[in-house]
Amino acid sequence: xxxxxARSLGRPAIGLLVALLLLxxxxxxxxxxxxxxxxxxxxxxxxxxxxxxxxxIIVWEQRIPRTLLGVLVGAALGVGGALAQGITRNPLAxxxxxxxxxxxxxxxxxxxxxxxxxxxxxxxxxxxVGAAVVGGAVLSLAGYGRAGMAPASxxxxxxxxxxxxxAVISVLVLLDAQTLDEYRxxxxxxxxxxxxxxxxxxxxxxxxxxxxxGVAARGLDALALGDDVARGIGIRVGRTRLxxxxxxxxLTSTAVAAAGPIxxxxxxxxxxxxxxxxxxxxxxxxxxxxxxxxxxxAADVVGRVVVRPGELQVGVVTAVVGAPVVLLLxxxxxxxxxxx
Numbered sequence: 563x564x565x566x567x568a569r570s571l572g573r574p575a576i577g578l579l580v581a582l583l584l585l586x587x588x589x590x591x592x593x594x595x596x597x598x599x600x601x602x603x604x605x606x607x608x609x610x611x612x613x614x615x616x617x618x619i620i621v622w623e624q625r626i627p628r629t630l631l632g633v634l635v636g637a638a639l640g641v642g643g644a645l646a647q648g649i650t651r652n653p654l655a656x657x658x659x660x661x662x663x664x665x666x667x668x669x670x671x672x673x674x675x676x677x678x679x680x681x682x683x684x685x686x687x688x689x690x691v692g693a694a695v696v697g698g699a700v701l702s703l704a705g706y707g708r709a710g711m712a713p714a715s716x717x718x719x720x721x722x723x724x725x726x727x728x729a730v731i732s733v734l735v736l737l738d739a740q741t742l743d744e745y746r747x748x749x750x751x752x753x754x755x756x757x758x759x760x761x762x763x764x765x766x767x768x769x770x771x772x773x774x775x776g777v778a779a780r781g782l783d784a785l786a787l788g789d790d791v792a793r794g795i796g797i798r799v800g801r802t803r804l805x806x807x808x809x810x811x812x813l814t815s816t817a818v819a820a821a822g823p824i825x826x827x828x829x830x831x832x833x834x835x836x837x838x839x840x841x842x843x844x845x846x847x848x849x850x851x852x853x854x855x856x857x858x859x860a861a862d863v864v865g866r867v868v869v870r871p872g873e874l875q876v877g878v879v880t881a882v883v884g885a886p887v888v889l890l891l892x893x894x895x896x897x898x899x900x901x902x
Contacts, residue, residue, distance in 0.1 A: 574845045574849075588859040589629055590605065592629040592863050593605045595866055600617050605621055608620075627756075627757045629862075631821065635820060637851040638771065638772065639817050639854050640828065640857070641854065642817070643830075643832045644836075646660065647832050648782040648843060649785070651785070660814070661723040663693070665694070665697060666692050668692050669688040669691060670688060673688040675741045683763070688819075690815050690816055694811055697810070703719045703723075751824035752822060752876055768816055822877060825881055830857075830883075831854040857883075858876060
């Protein structure tokens, strides 16, 4: 390998290492801070020796499951956003564009309204199925995977489907008070109250989804040049879109089912990752995973601290941080001109 090639490879690797160190710092603060602060020395001691002390109980039983859940959900949303922007060639796209969040919300509401589901396991299952079904329907209606499908078609179908689902949800929650209470609790987007059962349920699915996305990385780089160019260099356009679309559905539906519809992570994180690595998905996707995890864990820590001893839900914190960033992105002439 030439010296220039080594430098070009080394810089993203060093940047990724720095991002991982930031994530590790966010995780440590996530284990230390909350309604009751635990000194970092006690946190490290509890991690090395689970001795039954108050600090060890807090760290192992409450904060480790919550923090690891934040890592997985944040990584899934960050990678899902990068994939959504790659397959639609729309820099303001995010997983919600596929109707996945709306589908999960509809399944929660219908399950509560029609079947009275209230347990975590049934809600997770319902939300996952609803998100996958609606996401698949959006892909199908947009002609996904077939030659000649325009990126704008996917955006238009996704937005139309989401608007229709929101209307249905509004009717159902107004007809039943219990449904409204369940939906309101889930809608905020939170890591609180999701313990080890949630983590062990979603971890294998999210890890499999993250591994799947690596298959589509090279194809997404080619798709950015246009379908004809991608076919000319031997990329199977339909298969690339299908794999990437399945990755978005799998990652986002599981994340939304576990923690609710946490906004802006899937939109903001890919832009931050792209600014650090450039457009190549081989580096963009790992960066998006690490930065998404860091953002969500850090937002959760902020939510625990700013109104202590109370708590601000992580979905509220990401909205407060993400909304101004999105407005800045929209104001950029280059991005604004690329939207549909």
